[in-house]
Amino acid sequence: MQYEWGPNIEQETETNTLAAQTYNKIRQDIISGSLEPGSKLQSEKLKKQYDVGSSPLREALTQLAANGLVTSEGQKGFRVVDVSLKELRDITKLRMHLEVHGFKESIAHGDVEWEVAVTSAYRRLVHAIEELSSGKSGSARSWEDIHRGFHLSLVQGCGSPWLISFCHRLYEHFERYRRIYVEYREISPKILEEHEALHQAAINRDADLAEKLLSEHILFAARLTEADARKKGIQDGGEIIAAAEQEMELIK
Amino acid sequence: MQYEWGPNIEQETETNTLAAQTYNKIRQDIISGSLEPGSKLQSEKLKKQYDVGSSPLREALTQLAANGLVTSEGQKGFRVVDVSLKELRDITKLRMHLEVHGFKESIAHGDVEWEVAVTSAYRRLVHAIEELSSGKSGSARSWEDIHRGFHLSLVQGCGSPWLISFCHRLYEHFERYRRIYVEYREISPKILEEHEALHQAAINRDADLAEKLLSEHILFAARLTEADARKKGIQDGGEIIAAAEQEMELIK
DNA sequence: ATCAAGTATAATTTGGATATTTTTATATTT
DNA sequence: AAATATAAAAATATCCAAATTATACTTGAT
Incomplete structure (x- = not known):
């Protein structure tokens, strides 16, 4: 969202932080369906799968949650958002x-x-x-x-x-x-x-x-x-x- | 966003994770204006001010960024989103x-x-x-x-x-x-x-x-x-x- | 079968290590 | 001397791994 330079395409710039890369990968996998709706996103498995530590992973998941692709409940971790x-x-x-x-x-x-x-x-x-x-x-x-x-x-x-x-x-x-x-x-x-x-x-x-x-x-x-x-x-x-x-x- | 139990008020439940509490506090401070538009959000200062460690703080800021109250650029940290x-x-x-x-x-x-x-x-x-x-x-x-x-x-x-x-x-x-x-x-x-x-x-x-x-x-x-x-x-x-x-x- | 205590699992947080950016100081060129 | 370029230092963002805390599961007793 930027007003100085007029309407723009939402940044797809290859941000180089691990968290951002991980966010993109997981986002892709959710949209493509390879991470199934409703499935639990266990941090240990994801850490291995995407080869990152806890912090970047957590950051990615938090962002996804704010965008509605993931749900995060209290102390119970994250899930891929369900479909209906x-x-x-x-x-x-x-x-x-x-x-x-x-x-x-x-x-x-x-x-x-x-x-x-x-x-x-x-x-x-x-x-x-x-x-x-x-x-x-x-x-x-x-x-x-x-x-x-x-x-x-x-x-x-x-x-x-x-x-x-x-x-x-x-x-x-x-x-x-x-x-x-x-x-x-x-x-x-x-x-x-x-x-x-x-x-x-x-x-x-x-x-x-x-x-x-x-x-x-x-x-x-x-x-x-x-x-x-x-x-x-x-x-x-x-x-x-x-x-x-x-x-x-x-x-x- | 939930469909099972019908339309609902966006959860204001006192989630007890530190990250969530911190999110709410910073959110309040941005909306009330006590954190000024455009100002830099330096992690060290915020850690002291809100009395939390890096991870919950980062999580809160990430969430705020996804909601548009904060901007996050590459490796340059977070800022309160500007006004115009x-x-x-x-x-x-x-x-x-x-x-x-x-x-x-x-x-x-x-x-x-x-x-x-x-x-x-x-x-x-x-x-x-x-x-x-x-x-x-x-x-x-x-x-x-x-x-x-x-x-x-x-x-x-x-x-x-x-x-x-x-x-x-x-x-x-x-x-x-x-x-x-x-x-x-x-x-x-x-x-x-x-x-x-x-x-x-x-x-x-x-x-x-x-x-x-x-x-x-x-x-x-x-x-x-x-x-x-x-x-x-x-x-x-x-x-x-x-x-x-x-x-x-x-x-x- | 139901409940409670104990164990196992997993999410959250801490504090510190690593890498990047910004600033400052020094050297070089115009 | 002023301006630009380079290099060291400081500041700060990002990330990791261990420690903590909460939840889920299991077992045994009522």
């Missing part, structure tokens, strides 16, 4: 609300720098899709990073560092659900089309279209995730109706 | 956006428990005002806690733990600006009236009125804070127009 359909829906609704708001603000107030950033992110996305479909997977950044980069670029121009940081956090948690539950599919032409449309809406500054496209895009991803999560037997939060779908009605 | 009019406006806009949204959601979906909670929070507020104006200040909870309790109760029924947690964080940061800059005034009858109106709107489930009242309430507080901040020479973020005021136009 209820929370998936909550995250989805709020993502729709905030990202759409941020996107429209970007469209209203974003400067040329923002347009350039969106286009760059879009080009990287296209490039990554081409590489993936042609087999060679050797891109520097991962598909996940590039995809996140595009979505966050849309709100990057809104002028509100706070809103941007909230969108980051929500995206991160949403991504965890997707990576845990959605089984890999070929990247369909539909994906490319949707992102192209979003890019166009941004460049054309078409706020209404932007709202419609982004809402649908997020909701579609959420539906897919929820469907696959059900198959794999995620615990239901106890509700029947996907509240996010109601929200959609308002848009149509 | 630009950020005050950002927080204000987003608070208006999110708290109003949460309040309306509470009105739409909140159950009886929520109504009870709002009324309780309101009664505590009235009681506190009476005590303050009659001189005896011996209430258990501080005025700040009670006031925060009331405002957060309004969004408590919205059914979205994520939205609630965002409102918490924004309120916390907004409160810091207020406590640092707004010079103490008698609690005017206006304050009591405004909160009574908010309470009534909640109980009557009047969403439109709720939106109007809460927007105005937040904006009024922001104006007051900004005015006093200018007097005391806060650094301006470089903008001239209070963007939040535009938002108000939409409501009228």
